[in-house]
Amino acid sequence: MSLKRLFTYTGLGVGIVILAILGFTTWYTVDESDQAVILTLGKVDTAVIEPGLHFKLPWPIQDVEILSKETFSLQFGYEEKGGELKEFPEDTKMITGDENIVLADMVVQWRITEPSKYLYNSIDPEVILYNATSASLRSIIGSSKIDDALTSGKAEIEAEVRDLLASLIDKYDIGISISTVKLQDVELPNSEVRKAFTNVTSARETMNTKINEAKKYSNKRSQEAEGEKDALISKAEGERTARVEQARGDVSKFNALYTEYVKAPDITRKRLILETLESVLPNAEIYIMNDDGNTMKYFPLRPLEKQTPPAVETEGSEKND
Template sequence: MIKKPNDFQNHDFYNQDFQTENKPPSKPGKFKFLLILPVLIAAGAVILSCQYTVEETEQAVVTTLGKVTSVESAGLHFKLPYPLQGVTKVAVNKTQKLQIGYSSDSEYDSYSASSIADEAKMITGDFNIVNIDFFIEWKISDPVKFLYNSDEPAQILKMVSQSSARSIIGSKNVDGVLTTEKSIIQAEIKEKIVSKLKNYDLGIQLLDVKIQDSEPPTQEVIQAFKEVETAKQEKETRINEALAYRNKTLPAAESSADKLIREAESYRESKINEAKGDVARFNAMYTEYAKNKDITKTRMYLETIEEILPGVKVYVDSSEGGVQKLLPLESFNTTFSNGGEN
């Protein structure tokens, strides 16, 4: 092993001392920044938690130490840091949909929905089983009551809706439920739900109730009701056709009747006027007759003879006493020939 000379060892030692003297001293500010950084982060988080934004469709319920102190509308707001104050946002202006009797992934797609037998099956007033699928539209009217008057207000609404629907369906017959009384049933269910919600005071406003579908539970019964419905529609068609024929024929018949009535009235007026004329003539004749009965009687007799025998010559003998008069009688041959010519 070859050892270095002493001068080389002294040189290495000198280099080490030189490096130690040239090394910069450590800065104490760097360690302070590392200590302050978590405090700054915590302070920033606290400051950010003191502000919150409420959307247009929302309201914010502010609680101070667990007690409701205010309800804020849309906009930017500030609060004390947690746990002094807390904020719960509630969608009060959003229309929500509750499905009963069926389940669908989309609120607007009911064709791909699957039926829920336990919810849909109901008994009518005439002891028939039907499947009723309907939905309820509602929204939050009071966010404080909605949050704190009950644990699950939406579930309570669903149970109330099912109970009301079963009660109303149980008072109707099966024909009305499946065909003609759906709108009436919807209105009655809505009225009953609203009445019950007032008692529960859930902070919920019911908007509408719509029956999605109502049908019997088996295919055989469904087919029978479809045939009944077809017969009813055909009946309605026949009635409409009859009404159309009546509306087409009745005006012509009424016109003909009016024409006959006018003709009859005209004939009646003519006969009445004719009778009045005859009466006036007779009264005038009677007046003249009353003045001189013999002369009027003779005149009437002669006028009648003239009407009966228009071609006969009449000679009136007005002589008195025993004076004998000769009348200019015509030849029978002449009279006969004249009659033959005529």
């Protein structure tokens, strides 16, 4: 083979390689769930988030880095792959604010919000995120009581961890943002301690139940007492009003009697005596004796129930009278 033919074949091969590079490195595709960063001579140029087919200068002038826009999960203290769970107790063991040891692991949801910073502001941003998660969780657990960490204070701990972690990530400026923070398990280090704490928790719950029952009973009795008090007050007010009205009626009646008494003292006096007798002895028959010995029923004050013939008195009876 002559030297000229060798150069021809070599040039042809180089041309094919160049054409192949131009053909495969001047375009790229961005999916809807992806985002891209264009590098020009190794320097970040532009960020591309619109999905579809895009073109650029051939390599090595321009290059492209494609990253996902989806939400990632960071598993702190454990790792779950292929249905198998692997734990890292040395990472999850920490001390609470009241000097108790607990094991706490959690999940952090995060996203890449600034691809260029994620790619070039740190060597391994996920390691930074893991360490920042550890620091944030230990800081919040270290200022919390064990009761809060194991029972009702988990939501507050999660919120405080998220705020602290987000501030650290912003400070490190690695191009990611924190979506949610979720405590998975907060446990005591061994079975004996867990059993003792369970007994204490059960006793506390029983105490709270009894206190609530006592408060409920106290409120019930207080309401009943308030009702009885209101009823007694209402009854007393009614009796007071009735007595006042009765007294007013008695005064009016007395004034009327006094007026009649002034007009006819003897008649009014006798009338009052007869009315009093009828009130004290409602079934008695009242008669007025005349000087001649005859009798007459007092008609104006009490109607006659029946008519009876005059009694015939003998001479002997008159003498006995």
